[in-house]
Amino acid sequence: MSALLEIDDLRIEATSYPPGEKPRDVTIVDGVSLRLERGRVMGLIGESGAGKSTIGLSAMAYGRGGVRITGGAVRLNGTDILSGGARGLRRLRGKAVTYVAQSAAAAFNPARRLMEQVIETTLAQGIPRSEAEARAVTLFARLGLPDPDTIGSRYPHQVSGGQLQRVMTAMALCPGPELVIFDEPTTALDVTTQIEVLAAIKEAIRDTGVAALYITHDLAVVAQVADDIMVLRHGKMVECGATAQIIGAPREDYTRALVSVRQVTHPEKSAAADPLLRIEAVTARYRGLALDVLKDITLDLAPGRTLAVVGESGSGKSTLARVITGLLPPAAGSVRFDGRDLSPALSGRSKNDLRELQMIYQMADTAMNPRQTVATIIGRPLEFYFGLRGAERDRRVAELLDEIELGKGFSDRYPAELSGGQKQRVCIARALAARPRLIICDEVTSALDPLVADGILRLLQRLQQEEGVAYLFITHDIATVRAIADEIAVMHRGRVVRQGPKAQVLSPPFDDYTELLLASVPEMREGWLEEVIATRKAATPEGTRA
Known part of the structure; x- marks a missing residue:
């Protein structure tokens, strides 16, 4: 032909x-x-x-x-x-x-x-x-x-x-x-x-x-x-x-x-200790909206463990992160950290509260000042939280660059001189510089290529083993959840519809929404999509698909 x-x-x-x-x-x-x-x-x-x-x-x-x-x-x-x-x-x-x-x-x-x-x-x-x-x-x-x-x-x-x-x-x-x-x-x-x-x-x-x-x-x-x-x-x-x-x-x-790619294995950990983070009956809405974006959310996260919060856009995942960090005070409920109540608003939190709870954002490009070098970006929390200056600060920046597998040769580079994966590693180093006990990772691999994302997941896993940091990992990617989570919370329309240990949440019987999420992960198997098409055609009357 x-x-x-x-x-x-x-x-x-x-x-x-x-x-x-x-x-x-x-x-x-x-x-x-x-x-x-x-x-x-x-x-x-x-x-x-x-x-x-x-x-x-x-x-x-x-x-x-x-x-x-x-x-x-x-x-x-x-x-x-x-x-x-x-x-x-x-x-x-x-x-x-x-x-x-x-x-x-x-x-x-x-x-x-x-x-x-x-x-x-x-x-x-x-x-x-x-x-x-x-x-x-x-x-x-x-x-x-x-x-x-x-x-x-x-x-x-x-x-x-x-x-x-x-x-x-x-x-x-x-x-x-x-x-x-x-x-x-x-x-x-x-x-x-x-x-x-x-x-x-x-x-x-x-x-x-x-x-x-x-x-x-x-x-x-x-x-x-x-x-x-x-x-x-x-x-x-x-x-x-x-x-x-x-x-x-x-x-x-x-x-x-x-x-x-994405065949990262997550090591088994000992039984969960008392919660480091406890979210109790949190309801939240944005100013000017009568609609609740979060509805009666209750979650626990133990020290040194990873809680994956999964769901499609609009389910409330990132809004939950804003409540935890104090960027959006809840309309009801409370956020407790290490046994103490956190102020609902960021302005009411102590420097130690801010230090112990860090966040890594999805878009590394917009999370860094393009006019600052890598050393300045990572060095800022060292100065703010610990008062490090000069050679002492530079030594710690070099250590953090080694931890994220870049090396001190990157100190003088600007964000525009880094790849997407390198930028995200710098953001990880900036969060680690504060010596946090909890890091919220908001879709940190979704904008990255599969091999780069795989490297970031492996890095986060190694850092958790070495530093004992807990992760609240927000994602819509079930493959990522399987790779990194200890526990999973599935969110849909502002509510948690399923939660528990990973093996339990990813095993039947499922609620309808969790089953839909798991069925929507493409498999590298010939004929898989044809099976999905045939199943949905049989279950859905013609002309009613949304």
């Missing part, structure tokens, strides 16, 4: 502007080739910076942010699209090739109705409005959207994140393209929503017969939709082959590491 898309020896470059240095060209994609036939899906997988999205966008002859295609060929149906000029690109983009972005919210105009945006490129091809709208309604139904005949009349803010992601998929399929580029289409979604969208995408690809490039860093996800997988690293191809071969018998060390 002739290939729909052929990429030969692709080379892509960009210009780097290092501070205080002359601009220089850097290679982003180095000699990558691939072949994609009609009706098939190729997954592009690798860590951030591997070149996945850059290669995907090259199939539209597009380079974002000053990126330049400097070598090789990209052919669609045998035609070199790199030499087609502006007119050729207009015929290509939005017609022959379409794109589904990671963030649906950023892809839609909030002031225009969904239908108008879905059919825009279809109308540009001269197709009558009635036919374009009929195509869109058919796709809405095929993608499992509620009320497919009328959902197009809504505005983007009137549908959920998962629904908007499926509407964007409909927008990409409506013009009848030959190739669709899916760029991390489920990464920004809740765990329960991811599988709904993934199933809808898989069914739509199968039903329409389009070819697709599916870009992701999650091997378990791509294993469910791709016929073939290309593994990328540092802009080069590491390995390429059929999905079953890549998952079952990877040839390269890097691929084997991706397949085995």
Whole structure:
């Protein structure tokens, strides 16, 4: 069969502007080739910076942010699209090739109705409005959207994140393209929503017969939709082959590491002591809202142990962290630490209260001052809590950098000079500098690549063993929970619906919501998603999926 898309020896470059240095060209994609036939899906997988999205966008002859295609060929149906000029690109983009972005919210105009945006490129091809709208309604139904005949009349803010992601998929399929580029289409979604969208995408690809490039860093996800997988690293191809071969018998060390990621084992600990943290009957709401965001929450966390608080966005996980840290005083209930009541408000807490309870945030980029060096960032709590100055402070900073496996060579670097994983390690070191007894970890691995996240989990586990620190670990990732937790609390709509030791919470019988969470974790097993699709079709009347 002739290939729909052929990429030969692709080379892509960009210009780097290092501070205080002359601009220089850097290679982003180095000699990558691939072949994609009609009706098939190729997954592009690798860590951030591997070149996945850059290669995907090259199939539209597009380079974002000053990126330049400097070598090789990209052919669609045998035609070199790199030499087609502006007119050729207009015929290509939005017609022959379409794109589904990671963030649906950023892809839609909030002031225009969904239908108008879905059919825009279809109308540009001269197709009558009635036919374009009929195509869109058919796709809405095929993608499992509620009320497919009328959902197009809504505005983007009137549908959920998962629904908007499926509407964007409909927008990409409506013009009848030959190739669709899916760029991390489920990464920004809740765990329960991811599988709904993934199933809808898989069914739509199968039903329409389009070819697709599916870009992701999650091997378990791509294993469910791709016929073939290309593994990328540092802009080069590491390995390429059929999905079953890549998952079952990877040839390269890097691929084997991706397949085995998140296999952190959590050591058994002795029976729990008296609680270090006790949350008693806490109810909380935000100013100006009559609705309770937290409803009668009661939880305990013992010294040196890890309590994972799990649930989808909006379940109240991060709000609970704000109550514990004093950023949001509760409307009712209390927070006790080491047997003493903590002031509901941050301003009423002692310096020792602040020191013993630290927090690590999800986005390390926004948690650090970009104008401060690593040494200043880590040194601030050393000065504030212990009065360390000069050589004594520098010595302790160096010790902490060794603890987080970076080394004192990073002292003079700024956040912009660090990778995502290195930034998160610096945030961990800053929390450890206070010598806390409890660290709240709020989605600290969710923005990281799988291998980097795996390293952070292993680091946190080692530090707990060495320092005896307790963790309250907020996440929506069940794989992370299995790796790091001693106890689990499952939150849904502001309430704790299940809690207890990990083995107990992850074992049947389940409440409905916990069962849904556990069933929404993709497995690297052939046919798993088809089983999920079949089960949900059998259990859900046609047209009622949310």
